[in-house]
Amino acid sequence: xxxxxxxxPELVAxxxxxxxxxxxxxxxxTSRKEPQGNGLLTIFGALGGILVGLGIILxxxxxxxxxxxxxxxxxxxxxxxxTQALTAYTLIKxxxxxxxxxxxxxLFFSVGASIALVAQIYNLPGNLGTFLFTWIVLxxxxxxxxxxxxxxVLHVLFATYYAVEEGxxxxxxxxxxxLFIALLMPFYIQQLKEERNNGTAALNWLLPLSGLISLxxxxxxxxxxxxxxxxxxxxxxxxxxxMEIFKDSPKKNGFLTLGEMGIVVILTMxxxxxxxxxxxxxxxxxxxxxxxWLVFLAAAIYFSFFHKGASKHFExxxxxxxxxxxxxxxxxxxxxxxxxxxxxxxxxxxxxxxxEGVAKFDFAILNFGLIITSVLIACRFFDVNMSFVVRGLxxxxxxVGFFLxxxxxxxxxxxxxxxxxxxx
Amino acid sequence: MKTRNILIAFAVTxxxxxxxxxxxxxxxxxxxxxxxxxxxxxxxxxxxDPFRGKYITLAFDMETFTxxxxxxxxxxxxxxxxxKDKDGFAIGKMVTREKPNDGDYIxxxxxxxxxxxxxxxxxxxxxxxxxxxxxxxEAAYSKYAASQDYKPVYAVVAVRNGNSVLKDxxxxxxxxxxxxxxNRNKKPQ
Numbered sequence: 001x002x003x004x005x006x007x008x009p010e011l012v013a014x015x016x017x018x019x020x021x022x023x024x025x026x027x028x029x030t031s032r033k034e035p036q037g038n039g040l041l042t043i044f045g046a047l048g049g050i051l052v053g054l055g056i057i058l059x060x061x062x063x064x065x066x067x068x069x070x071x072x073x074x075x076x077x078x079x080x081x082x083t084q085a086l087t088a089y090t091l092i093k094x095x096x097x098x099x100x101x102x103x104x105x106x107l108f109f110s111v112g113a114s115i116a117l118v119a120q121i122y123n124l125p126g127n128l129g130t131f132l133f134t135w136i137v138l139x140x141x142x143x144x145x146x147x148x149x150x151x152x153v154l155h156v157l158f159a160t161y162y163a164v165e166e167g168x169x170x171x172x173x174x175x176x177x178x179l180f181i182a183l184l185m186p187f188y189i190q191q192l193k194e195e196r197n198n199g200t201a202a203l204n205w206l207l208p209l210s211g212l213i214s215l216x217x218x219x220x221x222x223x224x225x226x227x228x229x230x231x232x233x234x235x236x237x238x239x240x241x242x243m244e245i246f247k248d249s250p251k252k253n254g255f256l257t258l259g260e261m262g263i264v265v266i267l268t269m270x271x272x273x274x275x276x277x278x279x280x281x282x283x284x285x286x287x288x289x290x291x292x293w294l295v296f297l298a299a300a301i302y303f304s305f306f307h308k309g310a311s312k313h314f315e316x317x318x319x320x321x322x323x324x325x326x327x328x329x330x331x332x333x334x335x336x337x338x339x340x341x342x343x344x345x346x347x348x349x350x351x352x353x354x355x356e357g358v359a360k361f362d363f364a365i366l367n368f369g370l371i372i373t374s375v376l377i378a379c380r381f382f383d384v385n386m387s388f389v390v391r392g393l394x395x396x397x398x399x400v401g402f403f404l405x406x407x408x409x410x411x412x413x414x415x416x417x418x419x420x421x422x423x424x
Numbered sequence: 425m426k427t428r429n430i431l432i433a434f435a436v437t438x439x440x441x442x443x444x445x446x447x448x449x450x451x452x453x454x455x456x457x458x459x460x461x462x463x464x465x466x467x468x469x470x471x472x473d474p475f476r477g478k479y480i481t482l483a484f485d486m487e488t489f490t491x492x493x494x495x496x497x498x499x500x501x502x503x504x505x506x507x508k509d510k511d512g513f514a515i516g517k518m519v520t521r522e523k524p525n526d527g528d529y530i531x532x533x534x535x536x537x538x539x540x541x542x543x544x545x546x547x548x549x550x551x552x553x554x555x556x557x558x559x560x561x562e563a564a565y566s567k568y569a570a571s572q573d574y575k576p577v578y579a580v581v582a583v584r585n586g587n588s589v590l591k592d593x594x595x596x597x598x599x600x601x602x603x604x605x606x607n608r609n610k611k612p613q
Contacts, residue, residue, distance in 0.1 A: 057475055060477070061473075061474075061475060061476060061477035061478075061555070062477060062554065062555050063477045063478065063552055063553060063554045063555060064554065065554045065557075065601065073449055076445060076449075077442070077445065077446070080441065080442065080445070081442070084438045084441070084442070087434065087438075088431070088434065088435075088438070091427070091430055091431055091434055092427075092431065094427065107441075111441050112475060114441075114445045115444060115445050115448070116475045116476045116477075117476075118445045118448045118449055118452075119448070119476050119552075120476050120477055120552040121449075121452075121552075122448070122449070122452035122453075122456070122589055122590075123479075123548060123550055123551050123552055123589065123590040124448060124452065124550075125547045125548060125549065125550060128473060128474070128475075131475065131476070134444065138437075138440065138441050138444060139441075141433060141436075141437040142434075142437060144433070145430055145433050145434045145437060171498070
């Protein structure tokens with residue numbers, strides 16, 4: 001309906017409708033809500049499409065000896081034509097979200113089934129990566145044509161599958177993944193601005209997760225420099241999560257949460273001393289990796305401080321993203337100093353998060369900070385050779401710390417009953 | 425987007441979606457029916473593809489070439505000009521970067537160069553089989569390979585203008601599908 005709204009100024013300018021009518025039309029579309037249950041039906045429609053489509057592919061994959069080559073060829077084409085016809089009907093009749101998403105997913109899998117079956121009939125070569133690439137490319141225009149979130153979700157899932165297959169299991173870099181994500185961006189940004197629904201919420205989590213998984217596919221040969229690249233990328237996700245556009249949906253914000261988790265995981269890995277042995281050995285990475293790191297870091301800094309509406313303040317995760325590269329460069333000359341500094345950085349991060357949790361009366365944040373601190377302590381048990389008694393006592397200490405911190409916060413909260421609750 | 429534009433965009437997408445499998449069918453069909461037939465000595469093993477089903481991967485005798493060219497890189501296209509030996513099996517007469525003008529040739533992919541020996545991937549190393557038969561085919565082959573009256577196992581491949589289509593795999597003078605069924609029905613002695 002957004003297109004009608006876009007045409008309103010033109011209609012008013014040409015005296016087709018009065019400004020009042022234009023306002024009424026706008027109010028109508030703003031206030032109109034999708035019929036209740038429609039969102040759920042869309043999800044089930046898309047899920048149905050996925051299951052049926054996957055079922056068809058699996059049945060074909062059995063490879064039926066009883067069918068002649070020509071029968072199999074017909075089977076490869078007919079489902080595709082039928083689902084294309086269904087999709088054309090959906091478009092001509094201007095059907096709603098349920099139809100568009102269900103038809104879209106069915107067509108997506110029909111395309112896959114078709115090229116899979118043809119490959120099977122004629123024993124065509126090509127690894128799984130090439131197959132997935134062809135499939136995704138053939139279906140990507142459908143996201144825009146059908147304005148389907150289900151297809152966007154499938155697109156991200158399959159792009160990730162492709163990146164893992166090509167990146168982790170072959171020497172190639174999965175460049176197609178960058179293309180796929182770029183193809184999706186205009187749609188995703190438009191959805192974020194105009195229509196917030198379950199599909200957008202799913203993408204808010206899927207996209208950062210997919211990025212974190214797929215990035216490893218590009219890092220073959222980067223060795224420990226990969227830590228630096230990953231940290232800059234997690235920092236970028238975190239900075240994106242802080243953007244104005246996500247402000248009103250903190251609970252649905254995968255960028256922020258996954259960015260924070262990524263930063264903590266990478267820093268905890270870098271807190272082991274043995275990691276730094278290899279940094280000295282492989283101190284000069286390939287130019288590609290240096291460029292990749294600089295791009296992510298520059299983007300993270302841009303979104304943190306220079307983007308329109310950026311909060312500009314130094315919060316703990318942002319600071320960690322910027323401080324870690326300095327520690328890494330010390331690591332080129334020595335292995336003890338950077339591991340000690342990383343430990344201090346993680347500890348400081350944990351304490352800062354605990355402080356934030358206490359200040360905001362937020363148990364989720366408080367316990368996240370406690371987890372960061374205790375994971376760090378637990379990790380040191382692998383490095384340091386101390387007696388079981390000492391380790392046991394330390395663990396008890398950490399456990400008691402958990403109880404105490406939460407208890408203190410509960411008490412503080414009781415004394416301030418008017419404070420809004422963030423407790424999960 | 426206006427409905428008319430959406431429909432045009434969809435029509436183009438749908439046509440491309442149809443064109444790709446139809447082109448695959450056409451290319452393979454014409455090669456299969458009109459191409460020259462070659463027999464490539466091979467050994468089968470059994471892997472799995474989540475979307476296209478089970479297949480046997482073929483390892484070919486003809487996968488290495490001696491070459492003086494030291495510039496071969498992984499992934500380069502390698503044209504292999506074909507001939508037949510005295511027993512009628514395919515042999516690679518020559519490997520080249522230039523597309524040959526005449527004669528039968530296949531389009532392969534360079535894998536690695538080691539001490540003047542170029543290793544290539546032939547473009548027909550997957551033979552899709554019914555899901556219960558692919559593992560059975562591998563088992564039957566290992567048993568057959570150890571037997572006294574071993575005759576070379578080979579792939580029947582149609583070749584035309586650099587395109588190639590794997591038509592069948594022959595083991596003990598019969599198609600591998602039949603060989604699997606025959607051996608499955610045999611009672612263990």
